[in-house]
Amino acid sequence: MDVSPPLRFIRRLLLLAALAALAVWAWPRLPEAARAPWHMARLSWQEAPAFLPVPVQGVPSRRLADTWGAARADGRRHEGIDIFAARGTPVLSATEGVVTRVGVNNLGGQVVWVMGPGRQMHYYAHLDGYADIGRGRLVAPGDVLGFVGNTGNARGTPPHLHYGIYATGGALNPYPLLTAPVPDASGSARPGRADAAAGVSR
Ligand SMILES: [Zn+2]
Numbered sequence: 649m650d651v652s653p654p655l656r657f658i659r660r661l662l663l664l665a666a667l668a669a670l671a672v673w674a675w676p677r678l679p680e681a682a683r684a685p686w687h688m689a690r691l692s693w694q695e696a697p698a699f700l701p702v703p704v705q706g707v708p709s710r711r712l713a714d715t716w717g718a719a720r721a722d723g724r725r726h727e728g729i730d731i732f733a734a735r736g737t738p739v740l741s742a743t744e745g746v747v748t749r750v751g752v753n754n755l756g757g758q759v760v761w762v763m764g765p766g767r768q769m770h771y772y773a774h775l776d777g778y779a780d781i782g783r784g785r786l787v788a789p790g791d792v793l794g795f796v797g798n799t800g801n802a803r804g805t806p807p808h809l810h811y812g813i814y815a816t817g818g819a820l821n822p823y824p825l826l827t828a829p830v831p832d833a834s835g836s837a838r839p840g841r842a843d844a845a846a847g848v849s850r
Pocket of ligand 1: 726728729730809810811
């Protein structure tokens with residue numbers, strides 16, 4: 649059957665609309681792991697953050713100590729910050745990101761890796777346990793990743809989160825980011841109030 653050009657145009661339009669509707673319907677129904685590559689691409693385009701909330705619930709930034717570069721066993725240097733809190737205190741994601749690993753290693757014990765904005769990798773170590781998260785999960789700032797513990801080479805020390813940030817150029821000191829002034833809605837800075845709890849959206 650011959651179809652007139654205007655009708656063909658309308659049919660094409662309807663087909664496009666149907667495809668768009670299907671995409672909108674399917675996106676939230678895709679497994680999280682299938683959406684992860686898109687979120688990772690989006691995050692790598694974003695700028696790396698200039699300040700971060702403290703990723704342990706209830707710990708104010710004024711209680712942090714800068715131990716970056718401190719000597720560790722086997723000639724290693726401390727590549728992060730230790731945030732002390734009671735065992736079981738929720739560990740919160742400092743950034744939006746995609747969980748890239750939930751697992752165990754010798755030094756870190758039970759660890760979670762999150763890829764955040766600017767392709768920075770956020771490392772949460774010595775966890776007592778994990779929240780209900782897995783590889784490919786998209787997290788928001790303040791989402792619970794796990795719980796403070798002393799697994800790995802922290803065994804025998806008071807429970808704490810070892811938090812590390814790795815950029816393409818290597819490890820960064822998290823301390824200046826965690827204690828940086830947080831701009832509020834009016835654009836002026838509130839020093840030392842980078843409390844994770846303040847930024848929790850869900
Ligand atoms: Zn540490």
